[in-house]
Amino acid sequence: MTVMEQRDAYRPTPPPAWQPRTDPAPLLPDARPYRVLGTEAAAKADSELLRRLYAQLVRGRRYNAQATALTKQGRLAVYPSSTGQEACQVAAALVLEERDWLFPSYRDTLAAVARGVDPVQALTLLRGDWHTGYDPYAHRVAPLCTPLATQLPHAVGLAHAARLKGDDVVALAMVGDGGTSEGDFHEAMNFAAVWQAPVVFLVQNNGFAISVPLAKQTAAPSLAHKAVGYGMPGRLVDGNDAAAVHEVLADAVAHARAGGGPTLVEAVTYRIDAHTNADDATRYRADGEVEAWRDHDPILLLERELTGRGLLDEDGIQAAREDAETLAADLRARMNQDPALDPMDLFAHVYAQPTTQLLEQETQLQAELDAEAAGPEGAVR
Template sequence: MHAVKRNSPTVLEQRGAYRPTPPPAWQPRTDPGPLLPEAEPYRVLGTEAARKADPALLRRLYAQLVRGRRYNAQATALTKQGRLAVYPSTTGQEACEIAAADVLEEQDWLFPSYRDTLAAVARGLDPVEALTLLRGDWHTGYDPREHRIAPLSTPLATQLPHAVGLAHAARLRGDDVVALAMVGDGGTSEGDFHEALNFAAVWQAPVVFLVQNNGFAISVPLEKQTAAPSLAHKGVGYGMPGRLVDGNDVAAVHEVLTEAVRRARSGGGPTLVEALTYRIEAHTNADDATRYREEDEVEVWREHDPIALLERELTERGLLDDEGRQAAKDAAETMAAELRARMNADPVLDPMDLFQHVFAEQTGQLREQAAQLRAELDAAAEDQQHDEPGGTGR
């Protein structure tokens, strides 16, 4: 065979249908520079920036951190006692949980993952209601509209598109609402994460994404999930700024999230915040973390504990004394005692609730099933009445 020579014009060129022209000089639609995250995680505690922090805010955050740590310990104990089916602890991650709840206004919405019950409690949700899902009594356990807290999401990252949809709808209606969506590092590997970021950036939706990078997606370390320089860098690809922050520095997380919420509220669009933290305890009570990480690694992070970091700052500045520490501990113990007492009481459950809150209007099939169950319950109650002492018998 002879090689085809390309010196002669093609058929399209001969017909005048093809006019090769040089492409225009390509320019990015957005300068990526301002979208890039910090080279190092942003910190406040232990730096000069801490001197500018509001003392009242720091003391309030300290009390909430102590309460949050006690909440985690009590919920873990309830799991061991069989009062909870499962509990995904946030011990070591309290700074992210507390800051996320604190930066929101009353009209804003929080979209938590299954690990973020502490954020929901810090937002104002009754601790018992926050744990009802993990107890196995209800699908949610609380009215999302009352506290503007979306249902705790067990499927990874599915709450993120919901947050974007709500935020976008609020903006279209002219409502002053910001949505803050929480997700773990494992959730960033889900398609819902990428779809949510893309829609949020295109629509410039007033939403803030908080990624709690605690090092592991159950047993999978971050380096086996992504080759990105950081998870915060992922925001650049969608056209939103990424922020990288020390997730155990509650003052830094609070400041970064406050700025992101303010930016979203003013029409600046979404922000992706990656908070570097660590999951001190196992994934859940069903997990054996010793199979995939060494205790030495855990101890390094214990030395970077969020409560200890803030306590050191407050003490050095003369803003916290022994009396203040004890007051925070006493308040936390009061909360834990009340939670323990209420969770130790067996709940009164109505089987007929199975058919409630499924559809706005029950389907014919549901009505039929409800009637069948009601008949069975009435028959069982009648049999019990006959069998009791003094009953009519049969």
Template sequence: MTVLDTPAWRPRTDAAPLLPDPEPYRLLGTPAAAELDPALLRTLYGHLVRGRRYNQQATALTKQGRLAVYPASTGQEACEIAAALALRPRDWLFPSYRDTLAVVARGVDPVEALTLLRGDWHTGYDPHEHRVAPLSTPLATQLPHAVGLARAARLTGDDVVALAMVGDGGTSEGDFHEALNFAAVWQVPVVFLVQNNGFAISVPLDKQTAAPTFAHKAVGYGMPGRLVDGNDVAAVHQVLAEAVGRARDGGGPTLVEAVTYRMDAHTNADDATRYREDSEVAAWRAHDPIALLERELTGRGLLDDEVRDSVADDAETMASALRERMHTDATLDPMDLFAHVYAEPTQQLRQQEAQLRAELEAERQS
């Protein structure tokens, strides 16, 4: 027997079924779209329009000083909405900082979803209420958390599935590797959604990875990789729903790459014209996720002016309420700095709390 014949050198699984398709999966504009549920398409459309208006209003709030920063997902709404709607109420969503639309579509209050970006609480909502983990500003740190929760659910016999969202830049972090490796080894019920919008802030895709696609990375960990058109909301929803169902049935994790584009700058503090051409943005605007779905709905007689106006009015009502509530100054208590840090405060934390309390009292008496 040679060294190469030992079991350690033999493939642990057949790689062929794990490989993604050569082209992103699409539904809208194809014959298969005729089989899509009209009610689902209308629901997706309503969420997309509200999501676009939410992005616009939140961006405006940064210019008015009501938000410290806002990373818009304009152009990526299909990924956001599909992720939220592919889950059952008891499942968990693990978002990144750009995924406010997914958080709101999951049922979180629109204002509470912006609290972190307002510079107030670390998380403005109760993660357990809607099963949405805190918006993660460090890159990819939410991925191991999703794996841990999914692992715990599997050990206890709970059929919960975790869906973890990350940008293409997050795939360059060690947390990405660790999460996928443990997820595959343990075969836990988790779905990883990589929103490939072409840039990690200003770093283009070809400076991040030499892999054929991000979906191909799945093979190295021993899980299936799926490649989907991230602007085709019906396709993203179908792919994610299948991956969630597979995970729930004990099939283990899936890595989904949604090819999309960030039409706006990275945040309001970014100048995107320094690293990409206007012509590139214009080309992607022609592949706008809302326009793609509108074309499908109109062609099937599912969208007329009355429906379009009703959806637009609903989105404007949401934006108006968001604007009004965000223009109300928050009541802040400096002592909240010490709340919810540890279940049992450390001695140093107690000393700092006492010092601040004494300083505030002295200020009141002066």
């Protein structure tokens, strides 16, 4: 059956091109980022959830610090820290059900760890050992994505396929503000809205695409406003307010799971550390700007709320810090062990059925390794 033959597919007198397909007003984000901490809404927040978020934030901050130190010790090739963005990372992981999928970017290692990925395995890519050091299917966490925004169409495809199969699954895709300038972002948003795929896009607007500030990337009122052009809701949230990020993402996930389609969430946050350990951030931003954001630290905001309401005391703070130190010590000890690598693993997990060319390359490498092991007498001449 062709499109022309389908019932109601062809209309001799289509509506005028200027007529909006939907009312844009409900899709528009709020004028200011949504907040919970420090407002009346905080009193309604689940106290157990707030304490859980706090513990994960403290662990995440220590994890970032330890991973950054490992780069200086030569144990990691590179590490894109999410210090200052931990509220986005933790909320994204905790808001999902076990059956849902998380699609992280290269900066979202902490989100993967908070989702249950082993901390060492989460760093394997950044160590240069494997393309992905963990089983994506076991954790429902896609591989950390280094190319900007290419994980977004993958998330849409998985979410759309799950809906076609009747699976009750939501995909949450994370991306930075720089990634919204990529074509993959446009394609993913457009497909998601047209298909009404159960996917949530979380844009962590940390102010810079490496050294390029947001003002040089877009003239839109906010990144959340971009959602309207695709026909999906846009939400603007304070990315350092863990309770607010969790609430907004929870609403978006529930909306997607109920068949309401995708949502674009822009979390306004700040990258405290440099882009990576190879970047000198002092060349494009002032120290005063960084210090101003330290006063809006996600851990400080949540700790202030919890202690002010009598939900956290010094013992609780110390317990969270000790738990974080245990995590760091274990990570440090295990990362200081040289991994046992097998060069033949280069050919594993490439294709379900290896190609002829891949088999030839595998045979060639094995011959070279055998000759090297045999010494000078066995060397290929």
